[in-house]
Every structure is written in C-alpha cells, then in structure tokens.
Amino acid sequence: MSKDEPIPTHCGFVAIVGKPNVGKSTLLNVMLGVKVSAITSRPQTTRRGVRGIYTEGNRQVVFVDTPGWHQPKDRLGEYMIEQIDGALEDIDLVLWVVDLRHPPTPEDEDLASRLQKVQAPVWMVGNKVDAAKYPEQAMQAYSALLPNAQRHIMLSALKDPKAVYRLREEILLAMPESPFYYPVDIRSDQSRQDWAAEIVREQAMSLLREEIPYTIAVRVTDWEERENGVQYIRAELIVERENHKSIVIGKGGRMLKQIGQEARKQLELFLGSKVYLELVVKVMPDWRRNPRALQELGYE
Ligand SMILES: Nc1nc2c(ncn2[C@@H]2O[C@H](COP(=O)(O)OP(=O)(O)OP(=O)(O)O)[C@@H](O)[C@H]2O)c(=O)[nH]1
Ligand SMILES: [Mg+2]
Numbered sequence: 190m191s192k193d194e195p196i197p198t199h200c201g202f203v204a205i206v207g208k209p210n211v212g213k214s215t216l217l218n219v220m221l222g223v224k225v226s227a228i229t230s231r232p233q234t235t236r237r238g239v240r241g242i243y244t245e246g247n248r249q250v251v252f253v254d255t256p257g258w259h260q261p262k263d264r265l266g267e268y269m270i271e272q273i274d275g276a277l278e279d280i281d282l283v284l285w286v287v288d289l290r291h292p293p294t295p296e297d298e299d300l301a302s303r304l305q306k307v308q309a310p311v312w313m314v315g316n317k318v319d320a321a322k323y324p325e326q327a328m329q330a331y332s333a334l335l336p337n338a339q340r341h342i343m344l345s346a347l348k349d350p351k352a353v354y355r356l357r358e359e360i361l362l363a364m365p366e367s368p369f370y371y372p373v374d375i376r377s378d379q380s381r382q383d384w385a386a387e388i389v390r391e392q393a394m395s396l397l398r399e400e401i402p403y404t405i406a407v408r409v410t411d412w413e414e415r416e417n418g419v420q421y422i423r424a425e426l427i428v429e430r431e432n433h434k435s436i437v438i439g440k441g442g443r444m445l446k447q448i449g450q451e452a453r454k455q456l457e458l459f460l461g462s463k464v465y466l467e468l469v470v471k472v473m474p475d476w477r478r479n480p481r482a483l484q485e486l487g488y489e
Contacts, residue, residue, distance in 0.1 A: 200249040201281030201364040206273055206304070208296055209233045209257025211288040212316040216346040217241050217254045219353045224459060225377045225384070226254045227391035231402055233257055234394060236265070236488065238272040240378035242371045248361045249369045253280075258300045265477040268488045277303075282363055283311045287331045289321035289343065301334035310339040310363075314356070319345040382409040383487070385456060389424045389468070392451040393437070396444065401436055404429045406476060406486045411467075420460060423467040427476060427486065434470050445470065 205213045209232030217239075218224050225241040227234055233256065241252045253276040256269035277283065285304060287297065304311050313335065315321075315328045324343055332341060340359075344352035377384065386407040394402035411423035426448075428434050438445045445468055453466045476482035483489050 196247050197366050198247045198249070198369055199361075199364040200251070200367040200369050202251045202253060202279065202370075203282045203284060203360060204253045204255060204273075204276040204280050205284045205286060206255050206258060206276070206300065207286035208288070208294075208300070209259055211257070211286045212346045213257070213286050214239075214254050216284070216286060216314065216316065216353065217252050219346050219350050220252065220357050221376055223376055224388075224455075225379070227387040227394075229391055229394045229402075231394055233259065233269070233403065234391070236269055236272075238276045242375050242377065243357065243361075244369070244371075244373045245361060248364055249371065249373075250357075250360055250364060251370055258296060258303075260296070263477045264480065264483055265488055268483065277307050280307065280309045281365060282309055282360065283307055284314050284360075285311050285335070285338070286314045286316050287327075288317050289315045289324040289327040290317050292327055292330050293334055297331065298334055304335060305337075311335060311337070312340040312342065313338045315341070315343040316346050318343045319348040382412060385409050385412070385422055386424060388455050388459075389426070389448065389452045389466075392448045392455070393426060396448055396451070397437065401428075401433060404433055404477070405437070406473075406488075408486060415465075417463075419463045419465050420456075421465045421467070422456065423469065426468060426470045427473050427482075428470060429473070429475055429477065431472055434472055437470050 207213050214226035214228045214235050217226050221241045221243055226239045235256045239254045243250045255273045255276045261267045261270050318324045342356055346353055386409045390407040393405050406427040407424055409424045413421045415421050428437055449466050449468045453464050456464045473482045
C-alpha cells in the first residue's frame with residue numbers, strides 16, 4: 190500500500206440472538222455505552238430488531254438486538270420470530286447468548302438447528318457467569334448443541350463491562366473490509382419517538398404484574414421542544430381490555446404516575462434536558478392478534 194492510499198474501512202452486521210431474558214439487550218447497551226434497547230427482568234421484553242451502531246477508528250459494527258427465541262402464541266409472537274429471521278439474513282457474525290445459570294432446554298436445541306443453517310460464524314456468549322453455580326458445565330452443554338460454533342466466551346454483561354469491551358474489540362477485528370453503513374455519529378436506527386416509547390414500555394413492564402406487562406404497547410404521539418427548553422412528550426399506553434386499563438392507571442392514578450415518574454427520570458438522564466411526560470391509556474381490543482392494530486403499532 191502506498192502512503193497516499195486511504196486506510197481501508199471495515200464494517201459488518203452482527204446479530205445478537207438467544208432465548209428470552211438471557212441478557213442480549215444488556216450486552217448490546219454495554220457494548221454501545223448508551224441505552225438503545227429496553228431491559229427488564231421479564232422475558233420477551235425486546236419485540237423488534239433494534240440496530241445499535243458502534244464505530245471506532247476505521248471499523249464499524251452494526252449490532253442487531255433481537256427478541257428472545259420462543260414458540261410464538263399469537264401474531265405478535267410470530268412478528269418477533271420474523272425479526273430474528275430477518276436479523277440472520279446477510280449477516281457477518283452471530284452472537285448466540287446463553288444464560289449459564291441454567292442448562293439448555295429444547296428451545297436451545299431448536300435455535301441451534303436454526304443457527305446451523307446460517308452461513309456466518311457463530312460465537313457463543315455464556316452470560317451471567319457472576320450468578321452461575323456451574324458455569325463450565327453449562328457452557329459445555331450449550332456448546333454440544335452447536336459443535337461448529339467458532340468461539341466460546343463466558344462473561345457477565347451486567348457486572349463486568351471490561352469483559353464486554355474485550356469482546357467488542359474482537360468483534361471489531363472480525364469485521365470484513367467494507368464501507369461504513371452508517372455515519373460515524375449514529376448510535377441507533379430508531380427514531381427518538383420509538384426510543385422514548387421503549388423507555389416508557391420498559392418501566393410499565395417492570396412495574397406491572399402477571400400477564401399485564403405482555404399486553405402493553407406504547408407509542409409516542411407528540412414531541413415538542415418548548416421555549417423554556419422542556420421536552421414535551423405525549424405517549425399512549427395501549428392495553429387489550431377495559432379492566433387492564435384500570436390496572437395500568439391504578440388506584441387514584443398511582444400506577445400510571447409511578448410509570449411516568451420512572452420513565453421521565455430515564456428520559457431526562459439520556460436527553461440531558463427537562464422532560465414533561467404525558468401518559469394516556471387507551472384500549473385496542475385484543476391488539477396482539479389484530480393485524481390492523483399491530484400495523485398501527487408498528488409490529489408488522
Ligand atoms: N446476574 C446477571 N443478570 C444479568 C446479566 N445480564 C443481564 N442480566 C439481567 O437479566 C435480565 C434480562 O436482561 P435483558 O438484557 O432484558 O435480556 P434479553 O435477552 O434482552 O431479554 P428479551 O428481550 O426478553 O429476549 C435483566 O434483569 C438483566 O439485568 C448478567 O451478566 N448477570
Ligand atoms: Mg431484549
């Protein structure tokens with residue numbers, strides 16, 4: 190290479206897949222150093238493929254966080270599985286995240302056979318090593334499901350960011366020569382409205398009980414920057430039934446107020462400005478099974 194030739198750039202797509210609740214979104218957020226994807230202690234938090242972009246020098250990685258691999262029970266579940274299939278197309282690397290606290294289940298076998306059909310190399314990431322009793326044994330059991338996995342990494346996405354940064358370094362080095370897909374200052378492909386809706390949904394899912402978290406969708410319907418620098422955001426919480434509406438509002442409006450307070454704190458932290466968050470609860474009967482409602486909510 191002569192002195193005048195530009196340094197080649199490297200860029201690629203990396204899909205993050207695995208069962209629900211194993212820590213895929215946590216891993217992505219730590220990798221990016223910003224909160225791009227919603228995280229809760231409940232399975233099936235992530236519903237659509239979220240792209241998080243990391244650029245360092247002449248290398249860029251486009252991570253795709255995906256919903257947890259599961260047996261779909263409704264149209265929303267089918268949409269979630271389609272998001273995983275989409276993320277596995279034209280991919281350069283797959284991170285298969287497993288939870289080392291538990292041995293593999295039939296869903297892992299199922300996912301392993303899906304991953305066998307992917308051309309790209311698969312790296313197995315054994316997560317939650319901080320909380321696992323027998324991490325080595327668990328890792329071995331998972332590895333046996335996909336003998337051609339190229340690498341095996343054990344870490345704690347939650348407790349050991351340095352291990353995540355080491356993994357990120359290796360991913361950067363594995364990216365093929367290619368122009369960048371995104372400008373260097375872009376971190377996510379989500380609009381700010383979609384991102385804010387995810388923050389509200391994260392708080393609603395965390396605070397509500399039983400099946401209610403799974404029956405909620407959130408959309409931002411208004412966002413204005415007011416003269417005094419306050420960001421005014423209006424979001425709708427969509428529920429499936431009237432009785433769910435009263436649960437989400439809570440006694441004397443307490444639940445909705447708490448969701449709003451927690452979400453506002455998060456939004457203010459990431460936006461770096463004051464936020465006025467207005468939350469409204471709406472019923473869309475049986476929206477998870479209703480193609481029109483799903484479309485309106487962006488799950489189609
Ligand atoms: N102990 C421990 N907990 C973790 C670790 N990583 C993630 N968690 C927790 O696991 C839970 C699920 O994390 P998420 O990142 O939402 O998991 P996910 O795989 O994206 O889940 P879905 O979107 O539902 O598929 C949260 O309560 C996290 O705090 C880890 O390394 N150790
Ligand atoms: Mg997730």
